Amino acid sequence: MKLLEVKNLRTYFTISQGTVKAVDDVSFDLDHGEALGIVGESGCGKTTSALSIAKLLPKEGKIVGGEILLEGKDLAKLSDEEIQKHRWNDVSICFQGAMNALNPVMKIGEQIAEAIVLHHKSSEKDAMKKAAELLELVEIPGERINNYPHEFSGGMKQRVMIAMALACDPKIIIGDEPTTALDVMVQAQILNLLERLRTEFDMGFILITHDLSILAETCDKIAVMYAGRIVEKGSSEDIFQRTGHPYTKKLIKCFPDIKGNKRMMEGIPGAPPNMLEIPPGCPFHPRCEYAEEVCRRSMPDAIERDRGHFVACHRWEVMRSER
């Protein structure tokens, strides 16, 4: 049995202007010790997909269809009270922007211990001891549990967030842009730390980011999202070496290649679609250089092009022949 299987997940937001299909028919899976990267532009639904797993959606958001199977148990059907047992014990989240996710007037140790006390009903003292151990695990001296957030650097705060995510020995950690606000050196340290912990504890790891270059190093599998759908998913070799979707190709071109020839950086023309009015047919067609009549008319299905490499594009054969 897979650790996590998300099947045809649909998460919609009902707002006064209409319905936003933030996540529309998304499927992916994750095994023990595996890392999955979800990449895409802002507002493409990557964070919403991940938050749906822990059912931490804002009140306007609702899972309207699909299954989230955690070791065979469907989390999508659980009530708010039932999901509480799984949050943090099974699925924990390492939040975006550690500086904001820490309470400035509360000691680091107390904030880590909070989750332990709430979930394991252990005493404050035991929880603080565990908090110190967790800090050591993320390479911060344990005696710093008595410090306040402002006494830590940005990278250390992110480590604290990771320690917090580990508090209840979860099976899956979701990292929501865990390295976004950090400089490249610290980014690498955090990613190495996450990788080490993942293999050490055999956890599943979902990394949400807009930075493809991070995924190349850390993730076994990558899913590329656009306008609430997964347009391409596969192993990281599939994505980078056998790119199958024009959007992925554009994303890759957005990053400089250190080894290759000097070339101008390319952006992707246009802007991500308004999620209230997703273009008919393939949502990417207005920005796609390969778009044809068929792209404007019908939504392409995800086709398994190679083993485990899915591409949702009418023109994928043209893409392939071009390479």
Add this chain to the structure above:
Amino acid sequence: MSSAKSMMRKRKLKEFAGSLRRNKMAMTGTIILTIFILVAIFGPIVVPFSTLDFGDAEDMMQPPSSEHLLGTDDMGRDVLANLMSGARISLLCGFLATIISMVIGTIIGIASGYFGKAIDNVLMRFTDFFLVIPWLPLMMVLAAILGTSIWNIIFVIGITSWAGTARVVRAQTLSVKERQFVERTVSIGAGNIHIMIRHVLPNVFPLIFANTVLIAAVAITSETTLSFLGLGDTTRASWGMMLHYAFESGAASSGAWWYYLPPGLCVVLVVLSFALMGYAFDEIMNPKLKER
């Protein structure tokens, strides 16, 4: 490790004391208030007269002399002794009423800001009621209904002065609850009460504190006003009570300045000291107001 911790705490206290010392307003306020607190505690022990030492006819309304440093009142009692025991009552009243007001204001403010929606609406309309209602008549009515004991006065002042605190706390809570650490705490399964006490309260506390100091000033004025109007505790000598008797006995028209001036000055000085400290705390705790 614990020594490092206590050292850190000491350092922070020192920093706080340092910025207090640099701030002249705060320094003046603190010194005045400290003097009054010391007087309230030790004064009645030091002064050789009690507030119940009624004098004979020839002792009444006597101007200051070496025996009675501030003269005597219309019943032949020592004004200084009355003044000092009045400090006890006035300060006690100020502190306790402030605590009541702070607790009510904080609870209503946090609950209102945190829960929002219907609860917010109901609580804020309730707060508006207390905010716009003329507080003096309300206090007078309440004091008259409840009877004139010092505890009733404290209670009445406490429950009529919390509205401003509630407003300020609500506003800050609205901002704090949107911060990401609250979302994080929700995700680990913390309940509303836990979040309000452990996360929201410490973040709004500096505001409550600065506001509270200002309320203390209002509380003392209110006590004086109620007592002056004859709604105070007649069994205890407070500054308001002294002014009340001074007024009734015609001290002002008979030129007995030693009777009405000292309690009046004391009220002004104490209120001033609270106001100075309140503004200074606001400045220290709110970095945006700090002079650079």
